[in-house]
Amino acid sequence: MRILIVEDSDKIRESVAQALREADYAVDAVADGRQGFIHAQTGDYDAVVLDLGLPELDGLSVLKKLRDKKIATPVLLLTARDAIDDRVLGLQSGADDYLVKPFALDELLARVQALIRRSQGKSTPKIHVGPLMIDQVNKSASVRGRDIELTPREFALLEYLAHRAGKSVARHELEQHLYDDRSQVWSNAIDSTVCALRAKLTVAGCPPLIHTRRKVGYVLQERAVK
Ligand code: CA
Numbered sequence: 758m759r760i761l762i763v764e765d766s767d768k769i770r771e772s773v774a775q776a777l778r779e780a781d782y783a784v785d786a787v788a789d790g791r792q793g794f795i796h797a798q799t800g801d802y803d804a805v806v807l808d809l810g811l812p813e814l815d816g817l818s819v820l821k822k823l824r825d826k827k828i829a830t831p832v833l834l835l836t837a838r839d840a841i842d843d844r845v846l847g848l849q850s851g852a853d854d855y856l857v858k859p860f861a862l863d864e865l866l867a868r869v870q871a872l873i874r875r876s877q878g879k880s881t882p883k884i885h886v887g888p889l890m891i892d893q894v895n896k897s898a899s900v901r902g903r904d905i906e907l908t909p910r911e912f913a914l915l916e917y918l919a920h921r922a923g924k925s926v927a928r929h930e931l932e933q934h935l936y937d938d939r940s941q942v943w944s945n946a947i948d949s950t951v952c953a954l955r956a957k958l959t960v961a962g963c964p965p966l967i968h969t970r971r972k973v974g975y976v977l978q979e980r981a982v983k
Contacts, residue, residue: 758803759783763793781909783937790814824851900961918977927974
């Protein structure tokens with residue numbers, strides 16, 4: 758999953774970015790509202806962490822412009838303690854949640870996770886596909902109760918496919934959501950990660966769940982793709 762942070766305080770932006778990266782998110786971080794809007798309107802993000810008080814374009818305007826453009830990416834607002842009006846206005850303008858500064862990084866992580874889950878229509882952190890279970894809180898996957906050792910990238914890919922189980926996901930979309938602007942993406946990166954994942958699932962006794970959609974990408978589902 759890929760997150761955008763829009764925050765002008767270097768200290769907060771850097772600590773949030775680091776915490777999210779340590780939790781294996783792909784992260785892009787910008788320091789003003791204009792850059793925030795330019796990045797967010799691509800729609801490549803699974804969530805946006807948006808400060809309200811920003812140079813160039815304030816957070817509320819960024820949010821309104823995104824919603825006007827029908828960009829539905831979940832948005833977590835960062836607000837000051839005394840700014841109740843801003844919070845209300847933010848929620849009314851299409852924000853999904855807010856966090857009052859100063860906040861604990863653990864709480865921010867939990868809220869971002871919950872936000873992404875809700876936006877995908879999943880109320881629980883566990884996703885089941887056949888005998889495979891993906892636990893988004895513990896970032897683990899298991900087959901019939903037995904854990905499978907996955908790299909962060911493999912888990913991220915599996916999690917993304919699991920969110921869209923039964924639907925085809927293009928290679929390009931996977932690249933956009935698994936890699937941030939700092940990453941170098943090799944042309945066969947997605948295919949080789951899928952290959953490694955399939956091998957691990959097979960070893961764990963899982964039937965084939967990741968199917969190739971010719972000329973499209975991949976789909977995670979129990980039955981075979983015609
Ligand atoms: Ca600010």
